Amino acid sequence: MNVYLDYSATTPIKPEVLEAMMPFLTQQYGNPSSLHSFGRESRKAVDNARDQIAKTLNASPDEIFFTGGGSEADNWAIKGTAYALKSKGRHIITTAIEHHAVLHACEYLEKEGFQVTYLPVDENGLISLDDLKNAIKSDTILISVMYANNEIGTIQPIEEIGRIAREHRVLFHTDAVQAYGHLEMDTKNLPVDMISISAHKLYGPKGVGALYLRKGVRIHNLIHGGGQEKKKRAGTENIAGIVGFGKAAELAYIDVETHDQRLTALRDDLKNQLMEAIPYTRLNGHPERRLCNNVNLSFEFIEGESMLLSLDMVGIGASSGSACTSGSLDPSHVLLAIGLSHEIAHGSLRLTLGDMTTQEEIDYVVKQLPPIVQRLRDMSPLYEQ
Amino acid sequence: MNVYLDYSATTPIKPEVLEAMMPFLTQQYGNPSSLHSFGRESRKAVDNARDQIAKTLNASPDEIFFTGGGSEADNWAIKGTAYALKSKGRHIITTAIEHHAVLHACEYLEKEGFQVTYLPVDENGLISLDDLKNAIKSDTILISVMYANNEIGTIQPIEEIGRIAREHRVLFHTDAVQAYGHLEMDTKNLPVDMISISAHKLYGPKGVGALYLRKGVRIHNLIHGGGQEKKKRAGTENIAGIVGFGKAAELAYIDVETHDQRLTALRDDLKNQLMEAIPYTRLNGHPERRLCNNVNLSFEFIEGESMLLSLDMVGIGASSGSACTSGSLDPSHVLLAIGLSHEIAHGSLRLTLGDMTTQEEIDYVVKQLPPIVQRLRDMSPLYEQ
């Protein structure tokens, strides 16, 4: 049996999404910037995708700018704001548990003369609003707090953060790459200025993302050149990718509530059964304020990669920490930030569910995982019966 | 009859290329950063594509870094070098006829405190090596000269430029987005440090490019984040796009000479017949040192967009100036740089040929274009019989 439980790393493309993309991988190859008919269909397709995404965010289409992925959107929002406002101030506030696309962009800016405050989080992964308020200085130009965490699924109080940002007239960016497709976001009510999203997390293609940029917010470009994306993001558009993103976004928000309920039930079943079956286990992330598809557990005395390997051998695809860094064995910065010791952080497992996940798959994992943990514990010098 | 003669704007994806991509748009959706089997095939596919491209450049695979397109590669090379070397110097040399991805990146850097010299070109679009030598100063950190121009097809003396750059220990970047796929580039012999390329110009998908970065050359990242691309370009890889790029590159270089000869013959036939049939016409770009697929003609007394519209009505897709700016009617900076007056620059037409171009198509254009030009001239207040 093959069970993919790594939907937060990436998702398969839905058949309807691929179908929408296919014309643009075959006959409809024109460049949208071209005047001729070959290009016109491409232009329409990009406009349509922009409308589809705008609708899901209750935004105006001209607030949506396509990028080459979530990381580019994050880098653009952060560096673009920093460079645009550097004469106003050089202080940025973010959190200790951001995705590396945000963290490393901030660290880069630190080397370039900016100051960055990394807000700590509590044991559930939540930032404190008081910490945030205290961190804001007269030269703070940007607050960047992720909507939901990719490792532990914790959902931040984005609306409250946004209100604080507004009060202090500081721009607010949120990395919603994991939240988008799961949570409703209404930009007419949500006080956010920039939102990063990425197609491949919601059954769209890899290599395409977008930045929502509230009307009137001016940041520098990250990629200069041709006049695409209203001169804010140059480069011949990835039409097929953009069309797929639009379709995927539309599908995700057709009935996001049912999606949420179904996944939440499966998630809780998986989590509860595993925690019952395996002693010395803790749940990472907030018990309630968490993504409907995220289970993150730490099993004491064992190490994550050997668990992943063992799971892989029985056909289960999972992740320990974030997929982006699992090539290295450095313990996840997120797990350390919620207070886990290095040893325990190393023994963490992330199982993320998706639209194709079935109860049967959950049951299979619940059957397979406990003996794997036991076998590795039996081999571990840290484990004493 | 539908005749696409805008291959320099973008190309259709070849069936073999799409076939190679399909698995990664369907079952093989794993994230290459994941440890499990779902991700492993993706990892292999990216590695294979990197090998394919490295081979065409006679480079090592670890000198190839995938990006979200040619514009990103250009921006990365230029800004990445500028920021990395800014303590060494702040002077950059480029040309007046670069693609906007290079020009606007340079203009942006000027606002950020860098100095940029824009080398002029002669009436054929060639820079002067003496001008280049004279422009180099003690604080010059980068020379960026495009391999072949996207509008007029002129091919620069890249090897000589590279040798001058080496002598002066200045990094040398070339935007080869138009040249790649047509011209042989052997990085073992060519003294270049960085090369930008883009898949959609050689029958690969849109939204994927690459930067060749010679081993040992250190520039700053443009997109920070996860550890992809040896930590030089973050973001979940566009696997399908990368696979398509690899395949397209391989195909392009299987028999690049035959490709060149065939297109050169068609190109010259098209150019000669049109110049014979239509008076007051000039060829733009170098008569010999030009891309095998580029015809660029100026027809006096008329304006480009109305020509494109008329051609479109008979099924012919072409471009006037670069596709990226044809939304605006500003005359092409390239045509002005080779000395054309504004009026004449406005009346220019670019016809770019490709692998699917046939003699029949050429004949069709030769039949259709002259009456179109005549009709527009008859309507023009600038034209006197």
Place this chain on the structure above:
Amino acid sequence: MMYSEKVMDHFTNPRNVGEIADADAIGQVGNPKCGDIMKMYFKIENDVIVDVKFKTFGCGSAIASSSMATELIKGKTIDEALALSNRAVADALDGLPPAKMHCSVLAEEAIKSAMFDFAQRHKRDFEGLKGYQPPTGDEDHHDHGEEE
């Protein structure tokens, strides 16, 4: 760039193309540098436009605007012609893309320029020319409507 069918029709079959040898008024606006020149020739009898022709160097929407504008004012009085706004031309064409609205402005201006010529030749004053300043070549360098 997506033009309406009306625009395409007037671009493909422009009405009133040509010159009038003994025109009573001639107006020319635009600048070859910008890629657009519009020239209009008028026959005027008793302040009524009995004939009008144009020649245009410019984009598709400039040609269509010339064609439509000349159609709209043929047979009209000078005052009616001066009242023609660029928006009316654009509307009659079922709209123009935002970046192309200025092409219709050229048509409005070409008419005004010709009527100014007529007024000068006959030492006349027209309500619609109040405050009118004839364009002076290079200055008429219009914004190409690019978005920032």
Place this chain on the structure above:
Amino acid sequence: MMYSEKVMDHFTNPRNVGEIADADAIGQVGNPKCGDIMKMYFKIENDVIVDVKFKTFGCGSAIASSSMATELIKGKTIDEALALSNRAVADALDGLPPAKMHCSVLAEEAIKSAMFDFAQRHKRDFEGLKGYQPPTGDEDHHDHGEEE
């Protein structure tokens, strides 16, 4: 991360897992902070390793390296065991990914650490331990082999 079949075999069916209650020598290296601890137990008779067991907290290649290393030295003399290099362990596993070479280093070091323990207990000197410094906990913070 692509492991050879040999690695997967030794990871799935590790040889010599366990402890030896009355071991003649024990070696432990690694650091739980880094996510890897390797502990080896030896029975030694006449300077020959008659039995060896290990326990490992670590990644797949650490477990496979422990298994392979213990196999390679079982029945060998102390001198032979001390001559075992991490590369020999990796080679016996048909190679390890570059970022995982240090896991085989742990195996080499666990053996050295145990032989040092044996040498100390019996006040012996071994050629292969010349210049050997036992690891001191926190300092043994290895580079995780990430590329820059």
